[in-house]
Amino acid sequence: MRLGGHTAALGMLLGVLAFPSVCQAGGTVEVLHWWTSGGEAKAIATLKSAFEAQGGKWIDSPVAGGGGDAAMTALRARVVAGNPPSAVQLKGPNIQEWARQGVLTDIDAVARAEKWDELLPPVLASIMKFHGKYVAAPVNIHRVNWIWANPAVLAKAGVLPPTTWDEFNAAADKLKAAGITPLAHGGQPWQDATLFETVVLGLGGADFYRKALVELDEKAITSSTMIKVFDQMRKLRSYVSPDFSGRDWNLATATIMNGQAGFQLMGDWAKGEFVAAGKVAGQDFLCIPAPGLPGFILNSDSIAMFKVNGVDKLEGQKVLASLIMSEGFQETFSLNKGSIPARLGVPRDKFDSCARKSMDDLAADTNANTLVPSMAHEMAVSRSVRGEILDVVTNHFNSDMSSQDAVKRLVEAIRRARS
Numbered sequence: 505m506r507l508g509g510h511t512a513a514l515g516m517l518l519g520v521l522a523f524p525s526v527c528q529a530g531g532t533v534e535v536l537h538w539w540t541s542g543g544e545a546k547a548i549a550t551l552k553s554a555f556e557a558q559g560g561k562w563i564d565s566p567v568a569g570g571g572g573d574a575a576m577t578a579l580r581a582r583v584v585a586g587n588p589p590s591a592v593q594l595k596g597p598n599i600q601e602w603a604r605q606g607v608l609t610d611i612d613a614v615a616r617a618e619k620w621d622e623l624l625p626p627v628l629a630s631i632m633k634f635h636g637k638y639v640a641a642p643v644n645i646h647r648v649n650w651i652w653a654n655p656a657v658l659a660k661a662g663v664l665p666p667t668t669w670d671e672f673n674a675a676a677d678k679l680k681a682a683g684i685t686p687l688a689h690g691g692q693p694w695q696d697a698t699l700f701e702t703v704v705l706g707l708g709g710a711d712f713y714r715k716a717l718v719e720l721d722e723k724a725i726t727s728s729t730m731i732k733v734f735d736q737m738r739k740l741r742s743y744v745s746p747d748f749s750g751r752d753w754n755l756a757t758a759t760i761m762n763g764q765a766g767f768q769l770m771g772d773w774a775k776g777e778f779v780a781a782g783k784v785a786g787q788d789f790l791c792i793p794a795p796g797l798p799g800f801i802l803n804s805d806s807i808a809m810f811k812v813n814g815v816d817k818l819e820g821q822k823v824l825a826s827l828i829m830s831e832g833f834q835e836t837f838s839l840n841k842g843s844i845p846a847r848l849g850v851p852r853d854k855f856d857s858c859a860r861k862s863m864d865d866l867a868a869d870t871n872a873n874t875l876v877p878s879m880a881h882e883m884a885v886s887r888s889v890r891g892e893i894l895d896v897v898t899n900h901f902n903s904d905m906s907s908q909d910a911v912k913r914l915v916e917a918i919r920r921a922r923s
């Protein structure tokens with residue numbers, strides 16, 4: 505980390521002087537999060553140790569379960585019981601939903617002093633604010649629409665990285681014929697939804713994606729393009745291994761590493777697993793932009809601050825907020841997590857080819873207006889709408905429902921969630 509020993513030592517000293525008896529020097533934070541896989545745990549450990557290096561006390565509250573659905577249930581129970589954690593992994597419209605309920609606290613004094621408005625892309629800054637004040641701090645930017653592959657496995661099956669969905673299907677058929685599972689997948693609703701939105705972008709393009717999954721436009725949802733999306737989902741279902749149901753995403757990633765499977769369609773937190781296992785980008789694994797029309801599905805993790813009492817906890821929130829936005833943390837966290845920094849201007853020299861591609865594509869897709877927010881990862885719609893979409897996508901994936909029926913149900917489900 506770039507936090508100098510001097511700064512940390514001084515921080516500890518000042519903290520001790522300011523709160524002689526009741527307070528931990530850098531305050532106390534309880535952080536509720538779902539970063540529990542190998543790569544994720546390494547990434548969050550960098551925040552914990554940096555916080556502790558400033559004299560703070562870190563109370564870890566991990567809730568296992570990729571995509572965060574279990575963590576959000578745990579959070580609701582804590583808030584209802586009147587005992588929220590001080591800091592929570594939260595994102596997108598969820599931040600606004602909790603803020604509207606009056607349970608978030610603002611960290612605007614820190615943000616103003618450190619000029620966060622100048623350090624963040626406007627699209628992220630606005631997500632972090634409620635009524636113009638920062639209530640959350642972004643830790644990174646993940647790209648959702650990637651394929652992860654093992655180059656040795658592709659070579660064995662004589663398969664090239666696909667650039668269209670037809671090429672993907674042809675490559676998957678070849679892998680299957682070679683006795684390799686074409687698609688590494690875990691059958692959990694958020695993972696099915698990750699496939700779904702990647703296919704929506706690839707077959708429909710960014711404008712269609714926005715109409716269907718952000719604006720929830722019924723014409724887009726009932727279009728022939730959406731039928732084709734479900735047709736492709738049915739194809740994908742035929743490419744997974746028999747034991748896919750309920751499997752965690754990182755176990756699916758492990759089947760890419762050990763040569764059992766050909767492709768995984770997953771966000772770049774998958775890279776965190778390869779890196780944690782000592783694998784090298786471009787050599788041991790490939791990151792291939794997902795097939796079809798161009799675009800970047802954006803997912804940004806952030807930490808929101810909940811209303812808590814006591815000088816010690818308030819101090820902890822301030823120290824944590826400042827730490828999260830520091831250049832050193834943003835770099836170290838993303839190097840471990842597979843993401844890229846949320847903060848602008850962090851040097852790219854330590855990042856691998858996948859991260860650099862992500863940085864370049866983020867800039868290019870922002871300019872081309874093909875940057876879209878992830879529905880599956882809670883950047884696009886409310887939790888209730890997302891829940892309804894996930895139900896339909898999962899039910900279709902796990903049954904013989906026709907694409908036409910799936911589209912019908914999708915419209916009804918979205919109407920229900922919005923009424």
Ligand code: BGC
Pocket residue numbers: 538544569570571572646773803804805881
């Ligand atoms: C989060 C990532 C996390 C992934 C799997 C996503 O929703 O944004 O940080 O690694 O879920 O748990």
